[in-house]
Amino acid sequence: MARIVMKFGGTSMAGSERIRRVANIVRRQQAAGHEVAVVVSAMAGETDRLVNFCREANPLYDPAEYDVVVASGEQVTAGLLALTLQALGCKARSWLGWQLPIHTDDAHAKARIESIDSEALLASMAAGEIAVIPGFQGLTADNRVTTLGRGGSDTSAVAVAAAIGADRCDIYTDVDGVYTTDPRIVAKARKLKNVTYEEMLELASVGSKVLQTRSVSLAMKEKVRVQVLSSFIGDDAVPADEIPGTMIVSDEELAKIQEDLDMESQLITGIAADKNEAKIILTRVPDRPGAVATIFSPLAAANINVDMIIQNVGRDKGETDVTFTVPAADLLRAQTLLEAQKEAIGYNRIITDSKVAKISVVGVGMKSHAGVASTMFRAMADRGINIQAISTSEIKVSVLIDEDETELAVRVLHTAYGLDAAD
Amino acid sequence: MARIVMKFGGTSMAGSERIRRVANIVRRQQAAGHEVAVVVSAMAGETDRLVNFCREANPLYDPAEYDVVVASGEQVTAGLLALTLQALGCKARSWLGWQLPIHTDDAHAKARIESIDSEALLASMAAGEIAVIPGFQGLTADNRVTTLGRGGSDTSAVAVAAAIGADRCDIYTDVDGVYTTDPRIVAKARKLKNVTYEEMLELASVGSKVLQTRSVSLAMKEKVRVQVLSSFIGDDAVPADEIPGTMIVSDEELAKIQEDLDMESQLITGIAADKNEAKIILTRVPDRPGAVATIFSPLAAANINVDMIIQNVGRDKGETDVTFTVPAADLLRAQTLLEAQKEAIGYNRIITDSKVAKISVVGVGMKSHAGVASTMFRAMADRGINIQAISTSEIKVSVLIDEDETELAVRVLHTAYGLDAAD
Structure with missing residues (x-):
């Protein structure tokens, strides 16, 4: 017997038919002898609908009341999944954020989880009940509803x-x-059986939107084994215990897996592209x-994340051009701030470009291998692709x-x- | 300064534009110097949508999980009204059923309110905050969400x-x-300035669906002065302190009002028609x-309300025909039950008719006047309207x-x- 948490996103929860599909997947895990807790998102589109109501009510909305409104989406799907599981003959009950409770700080609309009281939850699961928990929501110390931010x-x-x-x-x-x-x-892209937390973090932060970055950080910190898999597999196609998706593991666990399989460690795990950056010179x-x-x-004071930074040699002595990137969504705000600081900084001109993309090669294997970067530059030069900026990390x-x-x-x-799948 | 509770129904809360209208009405009361708490329904249609999801999930739904789902409708409008009031410059916050809390019994989907903790609420109102409270919802002793039943x-x-x-x-x-x-x-119907709790109860129970019967009973028991008025009056047409609707008062209060105005008490207050009855013979x-x-x-065991009962003299000695009415929605269930009991009861035939209507004349004035019923029977006989059954109460x-x-x-x-308005 294992204890398993299953999480289903908004697309999987969009409507009665899909919720029934989810309930069948959950039931299969319980039938395999596992204790199961399920975390659910709101129906696809519902959070947008609720956010829109808030904006219409008050463009400068109070995040505490915003949280009251938008947390309702997950409350609905949690109740509905519990009902659907019951219809399939399972014991199930919902546990709302304030019922467990899931304690968070009071940063409404972007709260951080501080702790979760698990006693009642574990007792219920031990008694054979499937626990259904709305994602995205929590409770402050003074008893108010919070949400964790989109994708929470x-x-x-x-x-x-x-x-x-x-x-x-x-x-x-x-x-x-x-x-x-x-x-x-890339049609020849291959599904990975395993990636490390660090690789997943880098992939998530550079545009591979499979998992929310915060969730990967938390999993790494708490050593939670996370598996990514599809809710659209056939109901009976996969035995409950097989691992059909990608497992996110620690460096050590990956090394052990590779050793067991007598496999050489891969130099590069994946390649990600991110078009949501903008360049400022x-x-x-x-x-x-x-x-x-x-x-x-x-920029830091305004909470704008600066990513790549390059200082070019300027035309005149004693002067230099500074190039950096920010999220495209923050470009206008950054530009306004920098124009207000023109005299203090003493620059001559500001040039912006949102038609850029960041391409990243990621892999824990590169830690111990030289030549990864030069392979990249050579391959791109051969095809005439101009590199505007470079940044590197350990992996x-x-x-x-x-x-x-x-x-x-x-x-x-x-x-x-060498990542292309064999034909 | 007065302390006022204002309640807005689903039609008034249906969409951002209408919520803004409601917020303006609320703000005007606060601007007049009153302490204000607002109770809101879900947007028109929303509860039906949620109930439908529950039915799709599980036709024999668990009322505890049903409550989790359907209570979300009022949570949304409470948050949105608080946001809208804030946009108008008012201080406002929402108080969910579990936050106050509103304590109920554990009869999920038809819970009864046992008590409401008002300390934090009163402190917030005294500090100038408008309290926005979702209607219809409460909390059981073991921390689960309840709803009060439709119209709650x-x-x-x-x-x-x-x-x-x-x-x-x-x-x-x-x-x-x-x-x-x-x-x-009746085009010449007149709006009443006052009705008594008892009259309102009789009118509500016979088809004048202005207020939920339970709310009138509770108001009578707790001596709460209730006013019914329209949320579609012009924003500035009525001064905040004027009473433009109908006030529901006690017998004593009504007598005093009539005395003050040197007014004779009206024999009959109103006439109601109810087409939702069915007759069984x-x-x-x-x-x-x-x-x-x-x-x-x-029938009682199956929670079917029997209303009028008449025992007719049968054709043969030692036998009698029994006629009674039940809510039309319960007719099939009642018929099934009675057919199962045919031998035990020993009747010959069961005849049903859902094409009947109950017409009621209501008024506290009739307590002290004879002849109300005979006026009724005479007027109907004159127009050839056949009376199939009669029932009476004090008023x-x-x-x-x-x-x-x-x-x-x-x-x-x-x-x-003599109720027709003058031309």
Whole structure:
């Protein structure tokens, strides 16, 4: 017997027919002898509908009341899944965020989970009841409803798994696992059996939107084994205990798996593309101590994430061009802030470009291998793709290129690193 | 300064535009110096949508999970009204059923309110915050969500008014008060300035669906002054302190009002018609002690409300025909039960008719006046309307007639009792 948390997203919960499908998947796990808790999202589209109501009511909405409104979407699906499980003959009950409770801080609309009281939950599960828990929601110390921010249900699932000491947290999505790259771009992309937390974090942060980044961080911190798999597999196609998706594991666990299979560790695990970046160039910034701080302090204060930063040699002595990227959604805000600081920074011109893409190659294997970056640069140069900026981490190399060349770059790199599936 | 509870129904809460209208009405009361709590229904149609989801999930649904699902409708409108009030510059916050809490018994889907903790609510209102409370919902002793049954928001409003000692409970609906009869049937119907709790109960129970019966009973018990008025009056047409609707008061209060105005008490207050009854006749029931009990015990056990009962003299000695009415919605269930009991009861034939209507004349004035019933029978006989059954109470005379004659009967009686408005 194992203790399993299963999480289903909005697409899987969209309507009675799909909820019945989910209930059948859940029932199969229980029938296999496992203790099961299920975390659910709102029906696809419902959170948008509720957010829209809030905006219409008050464009500068109070996040505490916003939370009251939007948390209702998951409350509905939690009740409906419990009812559907009961219709299939299972014992089931819903546990709302304030009932467990799921304690959070009071940062409404983007709250962080602090702890989950698991005693009643574990007792109910031990008695054979399937626990159905709405994702995305929690409770402050002064008894008010919070939500965790968009996509927060993944985090709820991992937090519940940590709280009840689950053997596994299965995240059911509309893809059937994590791929070497987006299969819509590269037909020969392969599904990965395992990725490490760190790799998943890098992939998530550079545009592979399978899991919410926060949920992966939490899983890494709490050592929760997370599996990504599809809720659209046939009901009886897969035995309950087989692992049909991608398992996210620690470095050590991955090493052990590779050793057991007598497999060489892969240099590169995956390639991700992110079109949601925008580039800003400030020309002729005075080349003196503290100049860079005057650029980035106001952006940090405004909570704008700066990613890649390059300082180019300027045309004139004593001056330099500074290039960096921000999320495309924050470009206008960043631009306004920087224009207000024009004199303080002392730059000459501000140039922006949102038609850029960040291409990243990710893999824990590169830690111990030289030449990963040069393979990347060579492959791109051979196809005439111009690199505008470069940034690297322990397990990632990212480059900024023209957005129009995104698909070409991903295909070229997928082949260059030997990731293409055999025909 | 007064302390006022205002309640808005689903039609008033249907969409952002209407919620803004409601917020303006609420703000005007606060601007007049009153402490205000608002009780809201779900958006029109929303509860039906949620109930439908529950039925699809599980036709024999668990009422505890049903409550989790359907309570969400009022949670949404409570948050949205708080947001809208804030947008108008008011301080406002929502208080969900479990937050106050509103304690109920554990009869899920038809719970009864036991008590409401008002301390935090009163403190918030005293600090100038408008309290927005979702109607229809409560909390059991073991921390689970309940709902009060359809139309329960009126009851929530009266219960909140009683708990906080409100000076008035204003129920905003899509009509602008209680009329002498349905204005769609009788153009000369007049809006009543006052009715007593007892009259309102009789009117509510015989088809004048302005207020939920339970809410009137509770108001009578807790001596809450309830006003019925329209939420579709112009925003600035009526000063905040004027009473534009119908006030529901005690007998004593009504007598005092009439004395103050040097007004004679009206014999009849209103005339109501109810087409939701069905008639059942059991022929040739043995005329012996206990026979009637065998008929009505199984119906009572099945929670079917029997209303009018007449025992006709049968054709043969030692036998009698028994006629009675049940809600039309329960007719099939009642018929099935009675057919199962055919031998035990010993009747010959069962005849049913759902094409009947109950017409009632209601008024506290009739307590001290003879001749109310005979005026009724005379007026109907003059127009050839056949009376199939009669029942009376202290302040009501009801007759059962052919459904096709409903409108005719109401008009005839409205004139006969001198209720027609002057031209």
